[in-house]
Structure formats: C-alpha cells, structure tokens
Amino acid sequence: MKSSFFILSLALIIMPLLATGQPATDDLVSGCVIAAGENTTYLKDFRVQLPKAAPNAAVPVYKANMYLMKNMKYRFTVCDAPESKGELVVTIYDQGKELISSYNKSADHKYSSIDFICNKTGLYTLWFDFINGEQGSGVGVVCMIK
C-alpha cells in the first residue's frame, strides 16, 4: 500500500514534466479509460466535438456504428474536455430504438458511465451529443467488463 502511494506521488510529480506537448485528446482518452474503473479492458474511443445547436434546430449528434456481442458486458464512459461548455452524453440505439442513455432528461441526471449487458450480437448505433445542444468536446470510451 505504501509503495503504491509512493508510485502515485512520483507519478503526480513527473506527470506535469511529461505532459509538455502532449496531445490533449490523448490525455482525455487515458483519463477516461481510468474513469471506466477496475476490471475493464479498453476497446474503443470516440473523440467528439460538436458546435452549439442553432436556434430552433435539431441538436447536433456524432454517431458511430459498433458491433456489440452476446455474452459480453460493456461499459460506456463519457468524459468532457476541460474547455467544453457542454456535458457529453452517450445513447445506445438498436435499430432505431433507444436502449439506454447516460442522461435521464426527466430527472435531469447524468451518469458518467453506463453498463450494457449484451444478449444480442448485432450492430448498434452510438449517439453522442451534448446536453441542451451546447457546444462541447469530449471523449466516449467503450470497455469490456472482465
């Protein structure tokens, strides 16, 4: 335990030195992989940057199709870039039907991660957007849960 905290302290000291010139999106991806928690294996990341929704227009969305497999547990984690004005949300669709979203609009509650226990292999669509159509940038990370 002591040695782990020694390594952590060392890392925190060294990090700023290493960070010079580092691509911002890579920081965000690695931070988001950590935020996904223990017992997960990283599979994919989606880097999202969207403009503010125009007045009376639909909310801009970044979408991607992804195969999800039966008998696998997936964790979808979203992380906002530091300069982002909006909060990133991921919603999973199966053939146009919404399955689960990291944002509960009626309760105005946002989850940073959602787990999906998949029982049907198929092509699912991931929709990334920012709450209330705000301008924003962030990363969505997909991991499998061990």
Next chain:
Amino acid sequence: MAGSVTKIVAVILMVSLGSCRNSNTRQGGLGFPVADSVPAGEAVKLSEEAVADIVQNIASPVEIASILQAMQVPFSAGYLAPTHEADRLTTNFQKAIMLGIYGADLGYLNIYEKTGNSIEVLSTIKRLADGLRVGQYFDFETLKRLSLSKSNLDSLLFLSVNSYNQIDKFLRDNNRGSISALMIAGVWIEGQYLATQVALNNHDEVLRDRIGEQKIILGDLLMLLRPYRESSEEYNALYSMMEEISSRYSDVKVSYRLGEPETIEENGRLVMVQHEESIVEMSDAQLAEIAEKSKEIRNKLISGQ
C-alpha cells in the same frame, strides 16, 4: 485499493510516455475529427458504403482472446502466426493483412499475460507499420518496456489496442481505407482461426455462439472489402476467399427472441440487461467446415500465397 492505484498510475505514466514520444511525429495532430452531424431523432438511413465506413469494432484483437481465457483454455504458442514469414512480405496488401493478423496475436499474448513472448511479434508489427507509413502510431519502445516488465498489463492492453485504433483511424481519414479494411480483415481472420481451432477441441456454448454470429459480421466485412475488390488481383483473391468462408455459413441460422430490457441502478451506475437474445443454430459438421476453411485461408494468407 493498491491494485487500483497501481492501475491508475500505470495507465497515466505509460500513456504520458507514449504520447510524448509520438507527439512530434503524429500526423493526426491534436485536433478532434470533424463530427458527423445529423439532427437527433432523424431516422438512420445510410448507404452500404457509409455503413462500411463507420462500422466500428468489426474485429477486436482482444475480445476472442478474453473469451478463451474465461474458458480457461490454456495458452498455446502453436496458434500464433510465425513471425519469420514477415520479412518476405513485399506488397502493402500483404503487410496490411499481416499487421492485422499479428495484432490479433498480440491481443492473445497480452490477454494471457505472455508478454515476454510478445517482443518478436511487437518488432514484426513495428516493421510492418513502418512499411505502411503508420509506424508513428505504434510506440514500440514503450510497448516493449511494458511487455518486459510484465507488471502493467492494463497499460499494455490499452496502448496496444489504442495503437491499432489510431492506425485504423489515420488510414480512414487519409483516404487509405483499402489498407484499413485489409488490417481489419487480418484481425478478423486470425481471431476466427483462434476461435475455431479452440472450439474444435473444447465444447463451449459461448465460443460456439461467437463463431456462429460471425455470419452477421462477415457480411459487413465483405461489404467493407467490396469497394476495393477490383483494385488488384490480390484484393480480388482475398474477397473470393472471404466469400468461401461466408458460403460455409449459409446454413448456420441466427434467430432472435424478443424481450424487454431491464434497467437498474447499481452503485450509482446505470446498468441495462438486455433480454432480447440472438440464438445461433450451428451443427458440429458446420463448425468443422467453417474451421477448416478459416484455417486454410488464414494459412494461405500468412504464407503469402
């Protein structure tokens, strides 16, 4: 707690080191990709080509290996593609296919924590990636150090899978989709080879389902390769070989049982359990045929024929 801290530190350190090393050479730069903006609520209607362009995760280098590990199937180096063949590869076609095949092997080695054995595979991947001018996304030195230290598996898995994702993305963004498609096909065929060879000797329903479900995925893989089919004889031959595997799937049935999903909140996290189910019907004879054809084609590809 200690494991958690170690994981956090390992990922931070390794990604930082890797990113710094590559930061001057990455052609992708710092920017986010241009988003594909569509109005929310609009029905998703995409052409075949558009679907092929954005389908993600057709073949993951780690998912099959993780199933094998969960089945407690012992690691076998005999399943790995020999690396000495790689020096004979001359065309970008061959290099891209083999980059995918070795990527799947690297996933297999890493999931089984045979990281000390992976140096030869890593060196080969680096040479192939350099040959395809995507070596800047493959941080060989950091991966090698992680492999030798045998202590940071999470970082190693993250960095290796991330390297493949970045290569794939770079290729797609730079109008080299034909190379990306070959790499994906390579990952798929090696994963298919691993899964089918293990399934022949180990009865496991999850693995059998996974092999049967490849019928769905193979359809999209063929769609991904189709636009490039006429670009060269090599491509045409690959496409025909993949069609041969597809034909072995013609009598495999995948059906669906409807069910309403269940959503619960667990430790502050939203969890959805899907009750709609895909069901695979595949006989032993069908599995044997698929395994035989997959092996034949995989061996043809690694021998450069």
